[in-house]
Amino acid sequence: MKQGNPKNIEQIADNAEIYYRQGKLASAAALCQEAIKINPDCYPAYKTLGDILLAEGKIKPGVRAHTRAIALQPEPERANSYWQLGNILAEIEEFYGAIACYIQALQRQPDFASVYRDLGNTLTKLGLNEEASKCYRQKLPLNLLVQFSQSAKDWATSCQYPQRHKMTHIPIHPPGKLYLSPPKTPDGKVLGHFCLSELELSETFVGVLENARAWASYYTIAVFTSENKLLKKVSSGNFELIASSPHLPPPRQLDGTVAFLSVRWGSTYFHWLSDLLPRIELLRLSGIDLADIDFFVVNSHDFSFQKETLSQLGIPKTKIIPSSQFPHIQAERLAIPFLHYRGGQWVADFLRREFLPKSGIEEFSETRRLSLEQDLLIDSICRGSTAHQHLSIAIDRVSPVGQSQYIYISRSQAGMRRIVNEEKLIDALVLLGFQAIVLESMPFSEQVATLAAAQVVVAPHGGGLTNLAFCRPGTKVVEIFSPDYINGCYWLLGHQVGIEYYYFLGETLEAKEADSPEQNRGDRDIWVDVPSLLDLLEFAGV
Structure with missing residues (x-):
């Protein structure tokens, strides 16, 4: 069919959108049909027509449009459009249609x-609270994926048959x-x-596959054999979503030997140090020479701590x-390389061996102090007024670090779990000899020191x-929690180092714009009863 003047079609579609927003649905629909008749591939006309039909209660025709x-x-734009359509359907309480759209969006953009x-x-509105809780933690329930995606249903069916793979297994640590x-x-x-009185530690090993495929994003790790079979043992997160999606971008081909180090949440500081970097040690222990590896796949290489640690471990940029x-x-x-992020004593030993000798624990010279103050000032101005407000806290940390110190770690520059009455808390701690520091303002080596x-x-x-x-055995640690989110990962880490651990429960402020109490319960800021915290410190002998 011969298409009309693009400018005329665009004008017709624009007028249809204007009529729709004015509530003139019949006139708007007529213009949409006119534009589509001239150009059957007129995207704006179909979108506006869909909005009109849904507004008229014609759900199925509206969804089709x-x-x-x-x-x-274009494929990269479709995830956002499916998300928006899902929200439209959820607003008119077409919940199952909304779920189908959300899954279409996730199959294109898994994170x-x-x-x-x-x-x-x-x-949550459907009363499916268990499934909702998983989604708030960025885990897509498999039953929903299979129910609302034919490709996922086909994949799940194929997984019912025994699967074999040819992966070379190099054991490192036993359970x-x-x-x-x-x-x-x-x-x-x-x-x-x-x-808990004891924690089971899984085995560690290095697996080697020929002509394998892998996916790594913030929420998900998925590894596939040359026969396109998912290896669940070394996958995590929403790997079923990756395995069953026909909408992902094609893989980038990498020749030679590739070390796949990326892990779920691996761009964050905790998972980078405790989960990703120890995998380099597993490679060494497996007998693989790092010099023979052609590429190292990591979650990201944007933050200074990522660049500094990889450089110190001898990984070329x-x-x-x-x-x-x-x-x-x-x-x-x-x-x-495979390990659970609670990897046991060897993980702490590896981190201390690799980074403590290079941390520069010697005292700062006055020249170095002034240089750091200047760098911090420039950095804070670049980040804006909030960072500049806390510059004095950050600069406090450049006093000689070779001396024993009482340290308060501020989260004032973080986006969540901040102490809302931190100024009052710091005033009280300073009287006990504490220093307030902002670790984000410090190079990795100085954090270690x-x-x-x-x-x-x-x-x-x-x-x-x-x-x-990197603490010395016997260091006293008081970790402040929100009562809505208690995670014992640093208590576990403390056992590998020999610290003396205490915890304190603060109070949380209610989420102001949360549709669900579970949606961001772990992110809420914390209010601290300062006298009670001081009592705990007195109990700890501080």
Whole structure:
């Protein structure tokens, strides 16, 4: 069919949108049909027509029109359009149609955080609270994926048959146990989160595959054999979504030997240090020479701590492939180190051996101090007024770190779990000899040096406490929690180092714009009863 003047069609579609917004639905629909008759591939006309039909309560025709509009878009834009359509359907309480759209969006963009949130909200309205809770944690329930995606249903059916793969398995550490002692408390009672007496540790190994494929993104890791079979053992997160999606970008081909180091949440400080970097040690222990590896796949290579740690471990920048840019890869030979992120004593030993000797624990010269103050000032101005407001806190940390210190780690520059009455808390702690520091303002090596010299550490739960791995045995640590989110990962880490661990429960502010109490419960800011915290410090002998 011969298409009309593009400018005329565009004008017709624009007028249809104007009429729709004015509530003139019949006139708007007529213009949409006119534009489509002239050009059957007119995306704006189909989209507006879909909005009109849904507004008139014609659900199925409206969805068909929207689906046709989405099909006319470039593939990278379709995830956002399916998300928007899902929200429209959820608003008119067409919940199952909304779920189908959300899953279409996730099959194209597996890390679409807003989709997980809105899918969770929709499931909550349907009373599917267990499934909703998983979505709020960015985990797509398999039963939903199979129910609303034919490709996922076909994949699940194929998985019912026995699968074999040819992966070379190089064992490193056998399964073991980490024996635990409870935190010290004034009344001798501890929360259930800290009642474990031992923790099962999984084996570690390096797997080697020929002509393998892998996907790595913030929420998901998926590894496939040359026969396109998913290896669940070395996959995590929403790997079923990756395995069953026909809409992912094609993989980037990498020749030679590729070390696949990326892990779920691996761009964050905790998972980078405790989960990703130890995989380099597993490669060494497997007998694979790092010099013979052609590429190292890591979650990202954007932050200074990532660049500094990889450089210290001898990984050339030219060999680094960031998953943030290339989530999908195909490797001629793929080496996959495996460990659970609670990897046992050897992880802390590795971090201390590699980074403590290079942390520069010697005292700062006055020249170095002035240089750091200047760098911090420039950096804070670049980040804006909020960072500049806390510059004095950040500069405090450049006093000589070779001396024993009382340290308070501020999360003032973080986007969540901040102490809302921090100024009052710091005023009280300063009287006890504490220094307030902002770890984000410090190079990695100085974070290591500062925590290595600390006698007492007080901090809200957050990634900066990963640096407890560098503390001396006997260091006293008080971790401040929100009652809505208690995670014992740093208590476990403390057992590998020999710290003296205490915890304190603050109070949380209610979420102001949350559609669900579970949606961001772990992110809420914390209010601290300062006298009660001081009592705990007195109990700890501080």
